[in-house]
Amino acid sequence: MKDKPWRMLIKEVITLNNQAHLTILSKSSNVGLARITAATFASELDFTLSELEEIKVAVSEAVTNCIIHGYPFEEGLIDISLKIDNNKLIIKVTDKGVGIEDVEAVLQPSYSTKDDHMGLGLAFIDSFMDEFKLESEVNKGTTVTMVKIPQQLNHAVE
Amino acid sequence: MKDKPWRMLIKEVITLNNQAHLTILSKSSNVGLARITAATFASELDFTLSELEEIKVAVSEAVTNCIIHGYPFEEGLIDISLKIDNNKLIIKVTDKGVGIEDVEAVLQPSYSTKDDHMGLGLAFIDSFMDEFKLESEVNKGTTVTMVKIPQQLNHAVE
Amino acid sequence: MDLSTKIAGDSLIVKLRGELDMHTVPQFKEKIVEKMEKSNLKNLILNFKGVKFIDSSGLGAILGRYRYLKKRGGKVALVNLKPQVKKVFTLAGLLKIMQEYDDEGQALEDVNKGGYNLE
Amino acid sequence: MDLSTKIAGDSLIVKLRGELDMHTVPQFKEKIVEKMEKSNLKNLILNFKGVKFIDSSGLGAILGRYRYLKKRGGKVALVNLKPQVKKVFTLAGLLKIMQEYDDEGQALEDVNKGGYNLE
Ligand SMILES: Nc1ncnc2c1ncn2[C@@H]1O[C@H](COP(=O)(O)OP(=O)(O)O)[C@@H](O)[C@H]1O
Ligand SMILES: Nc1ncnc2c1ncn2[C@@H]1O[C@H](COP(=O)(O)OP(=O)(O)O)[C@@H](O)[C@H]1O
Numbered sequence: 001m002k003d004k005p006w007r008m009l010i011k012e013v014i015t016l017n018n019q020a021h022l023t024i025l026s027k028s029s030n031v032g033l034a035r036i037t038a039a040t041f042a043s044e045l046d047f048t049l050s051e052l053e054e055i056k057v058a059v060s061e062a063v064t065n066c067i068i069h070g071y072p073f074e075e076g077l078i079d080i081s082l083k084i085d086n087n088k089l090i091i092k093v094t095d096k097g098v099g100i101e102d103v104e105a106v107l108q109p110s111y112s113t114k115d116d117h118m119g120l121g122l123a124f125i126d127s128f129m130d131e132f133k134l135e136s137e138v139n140k141g142t143t144v145t146m147v148k149i150p151q152q153l154n155h156a157v158e
Numbered sequence: 159m160k161d162k163p164w165r166m167l168i169k170e171v172i173t174l175n176n177q178a179h180l181t182i183l184s185k186s187s188n189v190g191l192a193r194i195t196a197a198t199f200a201s202e203l204d205f206t207l208s209e210l211e212e213i214k215v216a217v218s219e220a221v222t223n224c225i226i227h228g229y230p231f232e233e234g235l236i237d238i239s240l241k242i243d244n245n246k247l248i249i250k251v252t253d254k255g256v257g258i259e260d261v262e263a264v265l266q267p268s269y270s271t272k273d274d275h276m277g278l279g280l281a282f283i284d285s286f287m288d289e290f291k292l293e294s295e296v297n298k299g300t301t302v303t304m305v306k307i308p309q310q311l312n313h314a315v316e
Numbered sequence: 317m318d319l320s321t322k323i324a325g326d327s328l329i330v331k332l333r334g335e336l337d338m339h340t341v342p343q344f345k346e347k348i349v350e351k352m353e354k355s356n357l358k359n360l361i362l363n364f365k366g367v368k369f370i371d372s373s374g375l376g377a378i379l380g381r382y383r384y385l386k387k388r389g390g391k392v393a394l395v396n397l398k399p400q401v402k403k404v405f406t407l408a409g410l411l412k413i414m415q416e417y418d419d420e421g422q423a424l425e426d427v428n429k430g431g432y433n434l435e
Numbered sequence: 436m437d438l439s440t441k442i443a444g445d446s447l448i449v450k451l452r453g454e455l456d457m458h459t460v461p462q463f464k465e466k467i468v469e470k471m472e473k474s475n476l477k478n479l480i481l482n483f484k485g486v487k488f489i490d491s492s493g494l495g496a497i498l499g500r501y502r503y504l505k506k507r508g509g510k511v512a513l514v515n516l517k518p519q520v521k522k523v524f525t526l527a528g529l530l531k532i533m534q535e536y537d538d539e540g541q542a543l544e545d546v547n548k549g550g551y552n553l554e
Binding site: 018019020021022023024025027029030032033036037040041044 | 176177178179180181182183185187188190191194195198199202
Binding site for chain 2: 454456457458488490491492494495498499518519522523526527
């Protein structure tokens with residue numbers, strides 16, 4: 001272990017744990033609520049402002065997908081589970097909507113089942129988060145799991 | 159009906175409805191999360207910035223009470239239900255903690271069961287919100303219900 | 317999302333304020349289409365100075381305008397992208413087809429003289 | 436909550452930034468008590484310029500310091516309260532016992548000459 005300022009040493013010892021749950025209606029006006037709640041929750045960890053912005057984009061994409069693709073016909077509930085586990089941020093966005101037939105296919109960049117959509121949502125999530133998983137069952141619903149670790153911390157424990 | 163700018167007329171016709179649910183652990187670091195989520199949710203209505211600040215204080219007081227008084231011994235869950243019903247904001251903050259023996263008594267301003275507390279939390283909620291209700295059962299828990307209506311709207315429908 | 321617009325020659329200059337996501341996109345599209353059709357305008361200059369958030373829904377709306385105007389010989393210019401907004405544009409590859417400027421004046425000059433051609 | 440402190444005569448001047456609630460109160464108390472005891476200071480000047488939120492937990496901590504210092508002949512002065520912060524102080528009746536100033540210099544002058552006496 002190299003010499004480090006004491007603050008970094010402390011960070012290696014104190015591990016944070018916390019969790020919260022947000023449930024919203026699949027209304028477009030709630031996309032902002034979801035990303036602000038997620039970013040506020042995340043700010044307990046040592047994320048930079050730029051990382052917090054990335055988290056906002058990822059959550060925005062996941063929630064937008066639930067609204068547009070998950071519940072295309074009627075309003076439904078979207079569940080956002082937020083967790084800090086050992087200084088790691090874990091976000092799960094779940095809908096009980098139509099689900100995805102071919103998960104492999106939708107993971108291709110630029111793939112979209114809607115003509116006027118860019119098919120970039122999942123690619124953004126993949127770029128902005130450290131880990132990303134898409135699980136879905138037709139007529140049951142879809143869950144996106146995303147993990148992000150503050151880069152500062154990554155460096156500190158190198 | 160007097161002559162009004164068209165924006166105000168529209169407001170009389172469009173009624174907003176929405177709801178969301180936030181569940182948090184009774185940790186002090188989550189008080190900020192609760193009030194920011196509540197204020198972001200509320201901002202869908204035509205509240206002034208000053209009214210949004212009042213909502214933040216009220217939510218902060220209610221959640222702080224759950225943490226300090228509701229769960230004095232161990233961590234528990236706090237449920238924040240947010241609702242927009244007919245352009246009216248309804249917030250319910252609930253804990254499943256120790257409850258309150260004498261609800262009438264605690265509603266007195268400056269009453270506090272803790273020596274180093276000011277006993278102002280409930281008084282602030284009462285001042286800052288339009289309606290306020292405290293329900294509690296010993297060993298079951300406590301619910302604070304608060305209602306606020308944007309003043310601009312009050313004036314518009316006068 | 318607040319949009320304020322002004323017309324300069326055959327360009328519409330739009331100052332955006334707030335967040336551009338699926339909630340605000342309909343308003344964004346509507347206002348821009350309406351103003352441009354009404355005055356038969358060719359180019360669109362978007363000033364992002366007041367925009368602190370954009371996601372792929374926002375980008376999609378801008379790309380839509382770009383494609384529509386391009387077919388008609390018009391351009392879309394981007395002004396004052398904040399770092400976090402620029403990151404999203406870059407990742408989507410949109411800065412390869414749209415030009416970014418530091419101020420409206422320069423953008424206007426460029427689109428007027430039939431300026432930038434990135435493709 | 437960020438606190439930066441400096442000493443002027445027998446006063447501690449504290450610049451506060453962020454939100455003062457039950458989460459940040461412990462840090463607020465600790466730092467102020469430590470600095471004041473270490474240098475045996477009498478008065479506390481709190482600059483709220485960077486504070487955009489305070490609730491009754493925050494007020495409680497300030498009242499606690501006020502009572503403690505008053506017993507020892509010291510004072511607490513409040514500088515630069517934003518409207519929403521001032522509203523909460525007013526409602527709690529704290530502006531009847533603590534004096535508010537527009538700048539640190541004035542507050543310092545006043546506490547030094549044994550200034551304000553609201554009671
Ligand atoms: N929650 C969801 N429910 C159903 N289908 C989804 C969901 N999320 C993503 N998809 C599918 O995955 C495709 C790709 O998603 P994405 O990369 O976000 O692009 P876009 O939203 O622009 O189509 C969507 O077009 C849709 O078919
Ligand atoms: N969620 C709660 N659970 C149990 N007791 C509560 C709760 N909220 C309030 N109380 C009781 O009501 C009293 C008054 O509350 P309040 O006006 O907020 O003042 P303070 O929190 O400063 O004591 C508290 O001291 C406590 O006894």
